[in-house]
Amino acid sequence: MTTNQRRGRLPHERDDHYMRLEGAQIVATKALLDVRENIRLAIEAQAMVCIYGATGHGKSLAVNASLRDLAPQQTRRIQFRARPTTPGLRLELFHALGLSGRPPHQNIEFDRMLREALEEPWVVVCDEAQWLSKLCFEYLRYLWDDADTQLTIIFTGGNGCFQTLQSEPMLESRVYAWQELMRMRLAEVRTVIPAFHPIWADADPELIKTCDLEAAHGNFRTWAKITHHLVSGLKETGHGTVDEDLLRWSYSKLRTR
Template identity: 75%
Template sequence: MRLADAQVVSTRALLAARENIRAAIEAQAMICIYGQAGHGKSFAVNASLRELAPKLTRRIQFRARPSTRDLRHELFYALGLQGRPPAHAIEFDRMLRGALVEPRVLVCDEAQWLSKLCFEYLRYLWDDTDSALTIVFTGGNGCFEMLLSEPMLESRVYAWQEIGRMPLDEVLDVIPAFHPVWSEADLIALCDQEAAHGNFRAWAKITHHLTVGLQQAGRSRVDEELLRWAYSKLSSRQAA
């Protein structure tokens, strides 16, 4: 949201994700980091990989059920392979396996959209004896259940991490460090109880509305009236 003056804060979930990803890269393993929307899973994964493996990381993402042909082509472009994608599957597979001899970290975002055949194909690439591939599956609703329903894949997952809502004690600790608008506010607990509910995306949106409101009103500090104005802009579902 291009939130000026916002800072990356080391939540417990982010620190755990960093450690899980570090261990997975060392073991060239598969891991799954999942959770509901807005809890910070994608941010935790991206921030960790920017630190741990910025040059090795490649990302793929689908918004609808892809075929294995779609997956091959997405991998072709994500890996930066030269030339045209091979016309025949056996040639395509040979090319991808050859590319994955070099260490790579593949992030499969919104993994719940992958089909059984796509999961089988990723397992096939990872199982190759010459592969140096680490796979990070991330996703929201249904991601955990989808991977769990594939026994051959589930048995190979090195670590599972669910990223949930921040508890209130953590909110009180990290939100003042997240943005200076909260540095003197004594309304953090109220905001979390009434609107944010430990959801970091909700906190970011509320903070953005507050910075706009402070500027428009010519104020320097947050008060209860401005706070409620800010989170009145969230959907009723988020505020429930």
């Protein structure tokens, strides 16, 4: 599949984990199972949902993994790193949906083309939704409200996502479910991390506890960073298992506050 053909599609599974950490596994955390259930219900109802939370809590991984199981062919992703205009949003949807020909010059023709394309079931993931403007939210609501479209919209985002969507009453009233992803509690860390990567499978549970309390703090991305450093450290030192010295060496690679 070419780059253009992949535009807007779900990323490869190898991209789920930080820096494509080799050997990392998707673990069925409570948050991931809740995300999957909320998305399943939203697809059945052709509704809007919002999955939000602080950076590194596994939002993208949970959403992508769930959609690979639930609607891999119907899902398209759009993402912005700065505030888009409505014409920019139209164009992004045009490419993400794989529409043929050239984008129409007239807005009314463009809108008709998108509405007709959305008469088939589609799941559109709006990643980093906090960057969308009021006009963009109104445009998505306009497409979703159309009686003939069969559109599920999943808003995801980090800091500010919840506040941004809540500040748009016409949109907020249409959101079917809200889910905030929180950091893992220590009890969950103890069960999840040994299944996350082989280097933790036989690690001393007290080391896992120490790592979480001193450095990872229940943040999955931080756990992935530490694991990445430890994999390198094990290769360089020739050690077979993680010990306290190697673990604390991996901490030195992280920014401290």
